Amino acid sequence: MDNFPVVAQADASLPNHTQENIHLVESAVGSNSPPKEKVGSDFDSRMMLRCLELARRALGRTSPNPLVGAVIVKDGEIVGEGFHPRAGEPHAEVFALKAAGDRARGATIYVSLEPCNHYGRTPPCSEGLIEAGVAKVVVGMVDPNPLVAGGGIARLRAAGIEVLVGVEESACCQLNEAFIHRILYKRPLGILKYAMTLDGKIATTSGHSAWVTSQEARNEVHQLRAGCDAIIVGGNTVRQDNPYLTSHQVEAHNPLRVVMSRHLNLPESAHLWQTADAPTLVLTQEGANPDFQKLLLKQGVEVVELTSLTPDKAMAYLYERGFCSVLWECGGTLAASAIAQGAVQKVLAFIAPKIIGGSIAPTPVGDLGFTTMTEALSLERVRWRVVGSDCLVEGYFPQKANSQ
Numbered sequence: 001m002d003n004f005p006v007v008a009q010a011d012a013s014l015p016n017h018t019q020e021n022i023h024l025v026e027s028a029v030g031s032n033s034p035p036k037e038k039v040g041s042d043f044d045s046r047m048m049l050r051c052l053e054l055a056r057r058a059l060g061r062t063s064p065n066p067l068v069g070a071v072i073v074k075d076g077e078i079v080g081e082g083f084h085p086r087a088g089e090p091h092a093e094v095f096a097l098k099a100a101g102d103r104a105r106g107a108t109i110y111v112s113l114e115p116c117n118h119y120g121r122t123p124p125c126s127e128g129l130i131e132a133g134v135a136k137v138v139v140g141m142v143d144p145n146p147l148v149a150g151g152g153i154a155r156l157r158a159a160g161i162e163v164l165v166g167v168e169e170s171a172c173c174q175l176n177e178a179f180i181h182r183i184l185y186k187r188p189l190g191i192l193k194y195a196m197t198l199d200g201k202i203a204t205t206s207g208h209s210a211w212v213t214s215q216e217a218r219n220e221v222h223q224l225r226a227g228c229d230a231i232i233v234g235g236n237t238v239r240q241d242n243p244y245l246t247s248h249q250v251e252a253h254n255p256l257r258v259v260m261s262r263h264l265n266l267p268e269s270a271h272l273w274q275t276a277d278a279p280t281l282v283l284t285q286e287g288a289n290p291d292f293q294k295l296l297l298k299q300g301v302e303v304v305e306l307t308s309l310t311p312d313k314a315m316a317y318l319y320e321r322g323f324c325s326v327l328w329e330c331g332g333t334l335a336a337s338a339i340a341q342g343a344v345q346k347v348l349a350f351i352a353p354k355i356i357g358g359s360i361a362p363t364p365v366g367d368l369g370f371t372t373m374t375e376a377l378s379l380e381r382v383r384w385r386v387v388g389s390d391c392l393v394e395g396y397f398p399q400k401a402n403s404q
Contacts, residue, residue, distance in 0.1 A: 060253030216388025
């Protein structure tokens with residue numbers, strides 16, 4: 001590998017005002033950007049954080065739509081709340097207006113994402129707010145979707161409604177970082193998650209890996225899964241670990257479990273083939289092991305053949321299925337390939353205070369072809385925190401937007 005490819009390209013076909021919003025959104029998400037002047041009052045911030053709390057109730061269920069919450073306030077009292085439960089159902093504003101009823105007239109509505117102004121699966125929320133007679137709309141962030149992209153705000157202002165934009169903007173962007181990435185780069189947000197020992201091993205030389213990290217760290221991973229649309233592993237992970245890849249939480253969302261295998265040399269019995277609690281998709285190459293494909297189909301496992309089975313092609317396929325976020329929980333070889341092909345934008349590394357040694361013990365990322373330290377990939381917007389007895393490092397690969 002001579003050079004690491006560009007991680008993603010922004011859509012150059014977006015209108016100029018949308019491109020400006022892209023920069024606003026990216027700067028809001030980036031924790032390394034200079035701190036912005038606070039927008040709105042402390043009360044505004046509390047209400048917007050309540051919107052985000054409501055929005056999180058639909059984690060993992062709204063793609064390709066964003067997570068959105070709404071709160072209606074009149075005379076300092078909350079009179080209506082709502083959130084968007086899933087694609088095709090009413091938006092957060094609709095539920096909040098229904099809860100508020102006649103009390104919405106003259107009230108202030110807080111919404112974490114700009115109200116839409118176009119007809120999709122549902123009518124435009126901006127028109128609903130105008131008809132309800134709200135006096136003020138407080139918006140967390142501008143919608144990067146070119147179908148909205150400031151149009152909702154403009155429509156509300158044209159109707160004489162006061163609009164305040166940017167309250168808790170960074171938090172709103174962070175919640176919907178996967179939706180934002182999908183809109184801007186036409187791919188799901190790829191998240192590489194792994195757990196390793198202090199000396200950089202994900203298993204012993206024999207392949208034993210249960211458990212590298214603490215129960216608290218594993219609980220964190222279960223929450224992460226609940227917020228993602230899909231989890232990808234390779235055939236080696238299925239053969240060696242026989243994982244469940246579920247959220248392990250009652251009533252929580254279970255993502256689509258995806259296995260990438262070129263030859264389908266997989267065990268006939270595996271936890272992933274049990275699809276009663278969570279669906280499983282196997283991505284393979286055209287013509288691979290027809291008999292095993294039939295076996296999988298009989299067990300309710302979906303099988304899709306791709307002309308070329310690569311991380312990039314897998315992400316393109318999952319984008320077409322409407323996904324916003326994909327979690328890579330694979331071994332080092334597939335992880336390296338996913339990184340090299342720009343299928344990973346975010347890294348979550350759990351580091352356990354353990355040392356197991358082993359010169360051939362597996363590491364989280366395989367060969368990237370680098371020979372000098374200057375070629376190392378440096379993460380941006382890095383955050384560290386302690387989870388149980390472990391340390392979680394979170395960061396992002398630099399994004400390169402199209403300059404045309």
